[in-house]
Amino acid sequence: MRSATPLLTAEDLTVGYFGRKKMPRPVAGSLRLALWPGELVCLLGPNGAGKSTLLRTLAGLQPPLGGQLRLGDQELTSLNAPARARQLSVVLTDRVEGGNLTGRELVRLGRHPHTGWLGGLSAHDEAQVQAALVATGTEVLAHRPVGELSDGERQKILLARALAQDTPLILLDEPTAHLDLPNRVALMRLLHRLARQTGKAILLSTHELDLALQAADRVWLLSAEGALRTGTPEDLVLSGAFAAAFAREGLAFNPATGTFELHAPTGPPVQLVGDGAAAFWTRRALEREGFVPTAAPAAWRVTATLAPPRWTSQLAGGPEHSHDSMSALLRALNQISTP
Amino acid sequence: MRAAPAAPPLAPPPAAGMGRSAAWLLVLLLLVGLGFVLDIALGSVAVPLPAVVRILLGQPGDTAAWEFIVREIRLPKALTALAVGSGLAVSGLQMQTLFRNPLAGPSVLGLTAGAGLGVAAVMLASGSVAGSLAIRALGVGGSWGLVLAATAGAALVMALVLALAGRMRDNVVLLIVGMMIASVTGALVSLWQYFSAPEQIQEYLLWTFGSLGGVTGSHLAVLASVVAVGLGLAFGSAKSLNALLLGENYARSMGLVVGRSRLLVILSTSLLAGSITAFCGPIGFVGIAVPHLTRALLRTADHRVLLPASCLAGAALTLGCDCIAQLPGSQTTLPLSVVTSLLGAPVVLWVVLRRQNIRSSFS
Numbered sequence: 001m002r003s004a005t006p007l008l009t010a011e012d013l014t015v016g017y018f019g020r021k022k023m024p025r026p027v028a029g030s031l032r033l034a035l036w037p038g039e040l041v042c043l044l045g046p047n048g049a050g051k052s053t054l055l056r057t058l059a060g061l062q063p064p065l066g067g068q069l070r071l072g073d074q075e076l077t078s079l080n081a082p083a084r085a086r087q088l089s090v091v092l093t094d095r096v097e098g099g100n101l102t103g104r105e106l107v108r109l110g111r112h113p114h115t116g117w118l119g120g121l122s123a124h125d126e127a128q129v130q131a132a133l134v135a136t137g138t139e140v141l142a143h144r145p146v147g148e149l150s151d152g153e154r155q156k157i158l159l160a161r162a163l164a165q166d167t168p169l170i171l172l173d174e175p176t177a178h179l180d181l182p183n184r185v186a187l188m189r190l191l192h193r194l195a196r197q198t199g200k201a202i203l204l205s206t207h208e209l210d211l212a213l214q215a216a217d218r219v220w221l222l223s224a225e226g227a228l229r230t231g232t233p234e235d236l237v238l239s240g241a242f243a244a245a246f247a248r249e250g251l252a253f254n255p256a257t258g259t260f261e262l263h264a265p266t267g268p269p270v271q272l273v274g275d276g277a278a279a280f281w282t283r284r285a286l287e288r289e290g291f292v293p294t295a296a297p298a299a300w301r302v303t304a305t306l307a308p309p310r311w312t313s314q315l316a317g318g319p320e321h322s323h324d325s326m327s328a329l330l331r332a333l334n335q336i337s338t339p
Numbered sequence: 340m341r342a343a344p345a346a347p348p349l350a351p352p353p354a355a356g357m358g359r360s361a362a363w364l365l366v367l368l369l370l371v372g373l374g375f376v377l378d379i380a381l382g383s384v385a386v387p388l389p390a391v392v393r394i395l396l397g398q399p400g401d402t403a404a405w406e407f408i409v410r411e412i413r414l415p416k417a418l419t420a421l422a423v424g425s426g427l428a429v430s431g432l433q434m435q436t437l438f439r440n441p442l443a444g445p446s447v448l449g450l451t452a453g454a455g456l457g458v459a460a461v462m463l464a465s466g467s468v469a470g471s472l473a474i475r476a477l478g479v480g481g482s483w484g485l486v487l488a489a490t491a492g493a494a495l496v497m498a499l500v501l502a503l504a505g506r507m508r509d510n511v512v513l514l515i516v517g518m519m520i521a522s523v524t525g526a527l528v529s530l531w532q533y534f535s536a537p538e539q540i541q542e543y544l545l546w547t548f549g550s551l552g553g554v555t556g557s558h559l560a561v562l563a564s565v566v567a568v569g570l571g572l573a574f575g576s577a578k579s580l581n582a583l584l585l586g587e588n589y590a591r592s593m594g595l596v597v598g599r600s601r602l603l604v605i606l607s608t609s610l611l612a613g614s615i616t617a618f619c620g621p622i623g624f625v626g627i628a629v630p631h632l633t634r635a636l637l638r639t640a641d642h643r644v645l646l647p648a649s650c651l652a653g654a655a656l657t658l659g660c661d662c663i664a665q666l667p668g669s670q671t672t673l674p675l676s677v678v679t680s681l682l683g684a685p686v687v688l689w690v691v692l693r694r695q696n697i698r699s700s701f702s
Contacts, residue, residue, distance in 0.1 A: 059592060060591075061588055081594045081596050085592060086594070089592065090589070094589065096589070098585070098640070100634055100639050100640040101584060101640045105639075106585075109585060109589075109593065110593070112578070112581075112582050112594060112595070113593055115578070118577065
């Protein structure tokens, strides 16, 4: 799948800020990175690990503190701004109001590095703008003022602007922030599709761990100490790198489900019998109540069936009770566990 | 104006925006023409409109007096109004876009205050530069002394702001610096006033009212050429200003060399606001109000349209205000700054209240 040459490479890269008196204050160091055409890469890491700093450095918006950063076969810092803008485009977390700008006018701004000094758009430019609108499904927003768009719509139109810039690389800083779940899923799906269809390399930072694990071709995992692990999401999960990066007191990543455990178990084990959606949701409900659902025989036993929706509970060989809703089951279990 | 599209939200013809802009540019151009002729016709001696047009077209005048009044006094004054209105409006538009702030105007960089300090300093040093009678009769542009003093003050502040702008990455910091410079220079002027004789203060007060009169001959040539250079720089920045609409980071990511663009914008604004204040005194309001007016009328954010439209709207508004300043018909005219605020503020209020999303043009 991969073509022979990466679009962007970094060797021993250190990112961070210059503090008082130009003292470098590194956030993350010794980074070795490569971005290949056609892949969607998610940059993950806990808050403060330096995701935004890394992304802004890769975008050329702030200088690296050390190491090598190459765009194609050229040093990124040696490229002038217009040349860089033809190589990579960004979607930032900066608030964009836009006022009188319509969706199409905002997308047209993406053609900036390709137009002459007056900024006039050729037929080719307009075609690129239209293509970007179509690819992101934002034609309906083309005539709406940007100031009136919802957060999800605005994020899509900003992505369209980045597409119209027609660069082999697109970097997005937390594009899913402020979006509701359906919009987050839709945006990730769109980015994944774009990477595959257009052959662009798309790098995004996000806090959406399970979405990223599902959608990303590769994950860059930045730990709180500023160290980086890269690999396919599955490799990182199974090797334990994922759990280590997000390790926190009382917080456990469950490699079996790919999620963080929200509830710490405090109650007795409960044998859960059943399968499919009924078992899945019963397991969630039991975990929320502090029980430890197991497949092995235990003193407590719960069965779940979906059609008809029915639950039974049985305590230590006692009589079997039948329940017609999850809340009835939980009520019964709680009554027994707290005499 | 072309007919309104039937279903605007979903699918107006793509050219609707351009048509609307072109129509408004034409309307504004006509208003400028009308204001120009009216401004020449009105005054203590009313010259009939046909006579004005004949004299302007170079045909023999009806009377020598009219010809003298039109050619030597009112035509320069109307031309000054053109330069002042377009220059202030364009510099205001540039400042509002650069700082992404609806309250920004030509004075935010402290240039107006700098010019005031120059004038105050010269008045203090020499006791009297022009004399209040001369200012009242000729306007502030009539005295090279005042013009040079104001130019020196504005240039000093401009050099300071340019030097600082080159060092700073953040526009908000620059905005605060400009306002602090304005504050310090304003305080110095107040200090000078505190220790001055009443006549000197009156002289200075007359300067602060602003006027279009007295800018003739070589004065007008200098003002017009500096304003032309400033406007040229601004029009050359149209593409950069558009990119800056999304903020500095996006602009940078789209290949804009933000530092250089910012210097050009500041240089243009400095030339415009500095020269206009030097020749005509501080004329408030036009610079802040006209950009809002044009954005609301044309409903666009494209500076390739907004810049010429602001030029025309600023010129039309200034000419209109100067006409009103003459209306009392007596020997004296009202101070221009007073008229621009009295007339302009309600207009802007109306526009802003009618379109309540001014805030969303900025962030």
